[in-house]
Amino acid sequence: MSETTSFSGNKGLQIEEKLIFEMGNPGAVAVDLPEPGPVDLDRMGGVRKRADLALPDLSEPQVVRHYTRLSQKNYGIDTGFYPLGSCTMKHNPRLSEKVARLPGLADLHPFQPRQTVQGALEVIDQLAWWLKQLTGMPAVAMSPAAGAHGEWCGLMAIRAAHEDSGQGHRRRVLVPESAHGTNPATAAMCGYSVDPIPAKENGRVDLDALKAKLGPDVAALMLTNPNTCGLFESEIIEIAAAVHGAGAYFYCDGANFNAIVGRVKVADLGIDAMHINLHKTFSTPHGGGGPGAGPTVLSAALAPFAPVPYVVSGPDGLELVEGRREGTKPFGRVKGFHGQFGVFVRALAYILSMGADGLRQASSDAVLNANYLQARLGDVLTPSFDGPCMHEALFDDRFLKDTGVTTLDFAKALIDEGYHPMTMYFPLVVHGALLMEPTETESKEALDQFIAVVRGLAEKAKAGAAEDFKAAPRHTPRRRLDETLAARTPILRWKA
Amino acid sequence: MRYLPLTESDRAAMLADIGVKDVDALFRDVPAAARLAEALPLPRHQGELEVERAFTRMAGKNLSAGCAPFFMGAGVYRHHIPAAVDQLLLRGEFLTAYTPYQPEVSQGTLQALFEFQTQVAMVTGMEVANASMYDGATACAEAAIMACRVTKRRKVLLSGSLHPHYVETTETSLRFTEMEAEPLPPDPLGLEDLLGRLDGDTACVVVQNPGFFGGIRDLRPLAAICHELGALLVVMVAEPTSLGLFDSPGAMGADIVVAEGQSLGMGMNFGGPGLGLFATRDKFVRQMPGRLAGQTLDVDGKRGWVLTLSTREQHIRREKATSNICTNSGLCALAFSIHLTLLGGTGFTRLAELNHAKAVQLEQKLSQVKGLRVLPDSYYNEFAVHLGDEVKAAEVVDRLVDKGILAGVPASRFYPTWPELAPVLIVAATEMNTEDDMDRLVAALKETLS
Structure with a gap:
């Protein structure tokens, strides 16, 4: 041996x-259940199960x-640093888990009469209030279950608004090449065709190219801001004006909202709709891939088309609107029941804990941490763009040129060092991308350790240790x- | 602030390293007109104690199910969840992990998903299941879209047995597409003529079993006709514990089975998050939406798991993907899987028998209430009752709340424009209901209806 x-x-x-x-x-049993007694075959509709299930x-x-x-x-945020770009893997507060388990919130049925769920409706209403305040937008559809689902909600509202105003012939949606794959997939689900728009050398949308693509058949622009390169779209106000000038709507993918909460109100940017990933910005656990929540803020023009249900204040307290009301034209319903309530509780607990001051500090620290990584790694890795980044730092694989080591190898070597890799090969507009999002919940000490490791690996790669990298990871299950x-x-x- | 580790001296040192004067300098790409100079005039941060108090206050305004005899169902069911489920879910390596894109550090999540997929395939009687969808309603809509893709047809027939939220979500999903939803009227008595509505344009028929009003149907004849006409049979299961008692949809000929998994492992949580189950035949696997965990080998030849067949998905296929879904309901899938593992084959069957027995007992007790009729003649743990021609079920529910009883779900909540459904109440009984609960419900109904 x-x-x-x-x-x-x-x-x-x-x-x-x-x-x-x-x-x-x-x-063997792990659950002791009482004896059910003989089965009443009269009420079984003649389809009683004939074979046993092979469950162990x-x-x-x-x-x-x-x-x-x-x-x-598994590796989790609780285990260590998780710089997975575009995913905002920040600490998940345990208070959120505790309050989400209060029987008065967890043990509620969605169809209980409203006089018995006023507190639950208040949770939804309060969270909606915060989301509207933080974005400056007049309305929010709370029910989308995830980011991609929120994108769909936003685009459905846009389509419904255009159909309503006799503009149903608008069937083209502009999407930057750097966009997340959900953007074009979502547009297709709403019956739209997708037209890519190029970026400039500085990683931002090419405004002139965008203007050239706008026309009477364009329904919307879908733009992530800060964008997937971790950059703020500095001409966003001009972009919004051009889009509106062409009779189209401006959908913003809010996946990177964590960079700007409390520092920018998206309403001031001219946005018509934006989803907010509660599982990113507002720190509800990712759970190995969900559940998330993607409430979608809407401009006044799109608000009447918001899907059901939503909470309103009535003479007898809060109520849920589940059908069409006077003056509204909901485009439909996006999921069962009333949205990701358990996620709402956690997100609201986080927001109340942080407050306006804490949320602004969080986005500031998130951007500071990313820029610190970019500054301290900029000489050994190859940053894709000049100037400050927002909440994530993007590098390409030029630093690995002629080393025989790929971005993938580099990421796998990080695993042996005890880190979750950064996002790799996304965005697609950068060759061999390495996208690092440290988030605000990492200490300087943790960043310094990570920086030392990445520097060490980069030097090792350049020194010609490709075989070592190819063999990584060695210490994982x-x-x-x-x-x-x-x-x-x-x-x-x-x-x- | 307790979640922010940086101190002022850290920040100063980091800014110096970056070479800027202050954090504002890092936001210089934000147009000046859109920069906020200071924190918004909203409430400031609070300690755990204050936040916990705020939630305790809001929770106190609700009547939680555990504080009342409780008979509500209609798509969300109250079951006993073994203590181990939640304790295991709270392990940080499950709770705080991302989607398992890096398989070497995600074997736990991936193996659990592989087990989950196997369990879902087994209980639905299908060959393959995905790693979950958002909830039952969205899974139902995705099944309809997939059926159109498979059959290259455009019409989706939605049975009146289908939960109205599933109907609405599916209709919304098909809006603005080439596909068309054809919903049938609500069908409390199980009398609808689905066969007569099928034609050569029909991509699929979507039925719910047990139905929204509780009825059980043998799906074999419907499956046979669907297949004869080249349409798919999509079966929706709103209460997956029923699969412990009845023939599986797969055994009855379903082509796609979708379900709401909330009953196992999850509380009710006011209706969300849920868990969409999605299972089908092997031959359709490449048309499926959603993530799939698959078995493979590592470089040392050891068995392991990865996400696979991702060429169906948005991050590869973009606008040509089978769906835009990215995140699913990973932690809910884990909860479902742990609960089902705890139950085992023996426990799963026994739980289902127990639920059915409770419903039979409830029917017997309700038969003492004058004027009340149970509508379906077969059911699992839930059935619709007719309270009498002049009675409005919603008002009865409100009066029973005053007596501290959560009596059921009035059909009028979903069908406000159907006067004939105003007297219909949907009641459920699970292993949670005691005989005393039932006696209190019956006594209160007698008093209210007399």
Whole structure:
């Protein structure tokens, strides 16, 4: 037996764990339920299940150990620095988790009579108030479930508004080449065609090229601001004016709102609609990929088309509007029930904790941290653009030229150093992109350690250690995984 | 501020390293006209104690389900969630991780998703399931869109058994597209003629089982006709614990099964977040929306998991993607999976039998209420009742709230323009309901309806 293997296959705290379907023994229980008595076949509609499900039977200790071991194979913000650009992986306050579990908020049914849920409606109403105050926008659709869902909500409102004003022939949406993939995918879902617009050398939208693309068939511009290169669109007010001048609407992807909360009101930029990722800016947990929430603020022109439901104040307190009301033309409903309520509670807890002063300090610190990374790494990596960045710093792979090391290799080497990699190969407009978003919840000490590691790796790459990089990561529960094999021979479930 | 680690001296040192005078200098690309010079005139930061107090006050204004005999369903169900579920969800490595794009540091999430996909495929009787959608309603809409993509047809027939929120969400999703939703009227008695509405343009029929009004149907005849005409059968399951008791939609011939997973692992949370389950046949997998975890090997030949078949998805395909979905409901999927693992095959079946037994018991007790009729003749843990021709169910619900009882969901909330549904109340019973709860409901109904 070599030094690196063990009889068990385990490596200290890294414990191999089988699938649940490979464990258990029939008859074991982890939930003690009362005896249901004989089944009343009269009420079964003749479709009582004939075969047993092959779900394994396990006891509670086995189940708890299984998921605990799985959790130990994951990296989270709680584990360490997570500079994943465009994802805003900031600390998730535990107070938010605590208040979200208060029975008076968690144990509520969405269709309870409104006199029994005034406090829940107040949570939605208060959060909506804050989102409107922070953006300066007059209305917000609270129900979208995620960022992409909020984009869809915003574009549906735009389409509905154009249809309503006899402008339904507008079917083209302008999207910068640097946009996140959800933007064009969303536009397509609303029946729009997508027309890419180029960027200038400084990473911003080319205003002249945009103007040339505007026309009577253009429905909207979808623009991320700060953009996916981590830059503020400095000509945004002129952009908005040009878009409006052509009779189109301006959709802003608010994924990067964390950079500007309390420092810019998006209403002052001429935006008609913008989604806000509560799971980014307002710090609700990402949960390994959701649930999120994507409330979408709307201008006065789009507000009448907001989807149902929404909360209004009536003579008997707060009420939910679930149908069409006088003077409104909701474009429909985007999901079941009343939005991601559990996420709202957490986001509001964060907002109340931070306050106006704390939110402004957070965006300031987020931008400061990113610029600090850019300044301290700028001489060993290759920043893509000159000048200050916003909340994330973008580098390209010129610094790896002729080293034989790719952006991917570099990211995998960071894993062995105990870090979650930065976002790689996005945005697409930069070659071999490395997008680092430190967020405001990292200390200077944590940044300094990371900087030292990245500098060390960059120097090592330049010194000619490609083989080492290609072999990374070495210390993870699994090393590089064969994604081609996974796609060519898909195994998407366990089979006996 | 407790979430911000930088001190003033840190900030000063960092600004010096960057070579700017102050943080404002970093915002120089913001047009001057749009820069805010100071914090907005809104409430300032607060300590944990103050924030907790604010939420305790708001929570106190609500009547939580645990404080009342509770019989509400209609798409969100109250079940007992084993304590281990939430304790495990709160592990930071699950709670604070991102989507598992870096598989070497995400094997926990990926293996859990692979197990989740397997469980969903098993309970729905399908071959393959994805890593989840936002909720049942959006999963239903995505299923309709996928059916149009698969069949290259444009018409989506929505049964009157379908939850009105699923209908509305699907109609909205098809608005402004080449596809067309054809919703049928609400169908409390299970009498609708779906077969007569099918034609060569029909991409799919979407039915809910158990139906919104509680009824169970054998879907085999419908599946046979759909397939004969080249349409897909989409089956929506609003209450997934029912799959422990009835033939699975897959066994009855469904082509796509979508479900709201909230019943397992999650509380009600005023209706959100939910969990969209999405399962189909292997042959349609490349037309599926959403993330998929798949098995593979690492460079040492060890089994592991990655996100796969992403050429369907927006980050690769952009405007040609199968959906714009990016984030799903990862943590809710984990909750569902942990709960189902705790139940096991034996527990899942027993839980379903228990729910059905509670509903049968409730029906028997309600039969003592004069003028009340149970509408469906088969059901799982929920059924619609007719309270009497002149009775308005919504008013009865309000009067029962005054007696501290959350009696059910009036159909008029969804169908305000259907006077014949005004007396209809949808009631659910789960393992949470005691006999005493039922007796209190019956007594209160007798008093209110007399």
